[in-house]
Amino acid sequence: MTADPTTYRYRTLGWLTFAAALAYLCRNAVGVAESTIREDLGLSLEQSGWFMGAFFWTYALFQVPSGWLSQHYGTRIALTGFALAWSVATIGLGAAHGFWLLILAQLLMGVAQAGIFPASCNSIGHWMPLAQRSLACGILAAGMQVGAITAGALTGELMIPFSWRWVFVLYAVPGLLWAATFAVRFRDWPEQSPGVNDAEKELIRTGRGEDEAEPDHDMGELAAWRAIASSPVIWMLCGQQICRAAGYMFFASWFPTFLQETRGVSVRDSGYLQGLVLTGTMTGAVFGGTLTDWIWLKTGNLRLSRSGVGAAFLGGCAVLILCAWFVKSATLAVVLLTAGAFFAALAGPCAFATTIDIGGSRVPQVFGLMNMTGNFAAAACPVLVGMLFKWTENWNLVLLLFAGVYFTGAVCWAFVNPQRRIGVSANDGVSANHGVSANDGVSANHGVSAHHGDTETRRE
Numbered sequence: 001m002t003a004d005p006t007t008y009r010y011r012t013l014g015w016l017t018f019a020a021a022l023a024y025l026c027r028n029a030v031g032v033a034e035s036t037i038r039e040d041l042g043l044s045l046e047q048s049g050w051f052m053g054a055f056f057w058t059y060a061l062f063q064v065p066s067g068w069l070s071q072h073y074g075t076r077i078a079l080t081g082f083a084l085a086w087s088v089a090t091i092g093l094g095a096a097h098g099f100w101l102l103i104l105a106q107l108l109m110g111v112a113q114a115g116i117f118p119a120s121c122n123s124i125g126h127w128m129p130l131a132q133r134s135l136a137c138g139i140l141a142a143g144m145q146v147g148a149i150t151a152g153a154l155t156g157e158l159m160i161p162f163s164w165r166w167v168f169v170l171y172a173v174p175g176l177l178w179a180a181t182f183a184v185r186f187r188d189w190p191e192q193s194p195g196v197n198d199a200e201k202e203l204i205r206t207g208r209g210e211d212e213a214e215p216d217h218d219m220g221e222l223a224a225w226r227a228i229a230s231s232p233v234i235w236m237l238c239g240q241q242i243c244r245a246a247g248y249m250f251f252a253s254w255f256p257t258f259l260q261e262t263r264g265v266s267v268r269d270s271g272y273l274q275g276l277v278l279t280g281t282m283t284g285a286v287f288g289g290t291l292t293d294w295i296w297l298k299t300g301n302l303r304l305s306r307s308g309v310g311a312a313f314l315g316g317c318a319v320l321i322l323c324a325w326f327v328k329s330a331t332l333a334v335v336l337l338t339a340g341a342f343f344a345a346l347a348g349p350c351a352f353a354t355t356i357d358i359g360g361s362r363v364p365q366v367f368g369l370m371n372m373t374g375n376f377a378a379a380a381c382p383v384l385v386g387m388l389f390k391w392t393e394n395w396n397l398v399l400l401l402f403a404g405v406y407f408t409g410a411v412c413w414a415f416v417n418p419q420r421r422i423g424v425s426a427n428d429g430v431s432a433n434h435g436v437s438a439n440d441g442v443s444a445n446h447g448v449s450a451h452h453g454d455t456e457t458r459r460e
Helices: 008-041 045-061 063-073 075-095 099-114 116-127 130-158 164-185 198-205 221-229 232-252 255-263 267-299 302-326 330-346 349-392 397-414
Strands: none
Touching (some): 008 075, 008 198, 045 099, 045 349, 063 099, 075 099, 075 164, 116 130, 130 164, 130 267, 130 349, 232 255, 232 397, 302 330, 349 397
8 A cells, every 4th residue: 555645845845934934024123113223223214224225235136146055055054054144133133233233234134034035945846746836935925924914013012021122132033943943854855854755755756857856967057057147038037026026015115105195094004004915915925826736737737827827917916006096095995906916926926936947956046036136126116116206296106107017027927938947958858847748737636647648748
């Protein structure tokens, strides 16, 4: 009798999701405590703005180098180091007694957290079967939002009995404990974990071609970057990420002010409504992963389950935001915008999964490049929105701008072909669907069909 697959892949996903939540808890607590820090240290509004934004520049710049570290040394070593570094940076925020020490701590925080998601996506590619990748990426993205929402709800409450300094020290402790345990328990590949049985290893390999089953280092670093830089798929993938990141940053930064200026919402209520929108983002990430995997299971078509999902839901988001431009009711506008944020989040997991599909052994670098461009857009977005209002003095134009941004993202998705692996030529005989035909799908039992054909042996 064949043994049931073990479930170590879910433990691995749990480790990565917990890391994402802890990282976002530390980074988002800064926004809640900003006014208190500014008053306590006597900072100007301009200094506080530089302090708040310092994180994003190093976070964006170090996406690719951190991705290389993850690919070269493995997630276990890299992510342990990243967690230790961001915990030290969090303690540094609490210990800072001046503007430049705050800047230094934020810069270190950006460097430390830049490698989290390239490393995590790399491990999802190693540990999760193709039929569950998008859901895993969605759960990882939801972990980010759980950390952000927790920071918003918990930081203010903790600052009542404790000073802001001790709150940051307290937030550093879980990261230190996580790093120590992760270094001992985590393994980069299923084959390295003695607890993973043969049935789970076979399940994890389901739907993969031979080129994806094991790590490879046959492509030199320069050749790999040449292949990445010359890939139109990468350009379009970065394009959609720029649009999604800029749109998310509007909701995460200027959205409360937008509600106050255009719909007469109070400062207090605008904060709660922003939390509602972020909750839509969190739930959309999980549903998006589930939907993306379901479409792949039903059709065996990577392009439909990745590009189709991304284009459809970013396009839907654009329509919902455009509809919000026409309504005056604050309640109806928030409902439409929350639905728009939900749709945008539905298009997130397929982007993560696509970096795994096309990245091969270079997933951390591919994801890092995509995320780097998105974070530059996120860093620039608040500045550009402020400039737009300064030029036009019309906050409602912001909705038209972001409807256009999300529509552009949908167009970018239409040109993304996840069947084109980086560094694999069109005539190398590797299956467009990693060795799985449309009829080979994954059964209701573990996603393994009764037969694994190689009917589709051409790459589009």
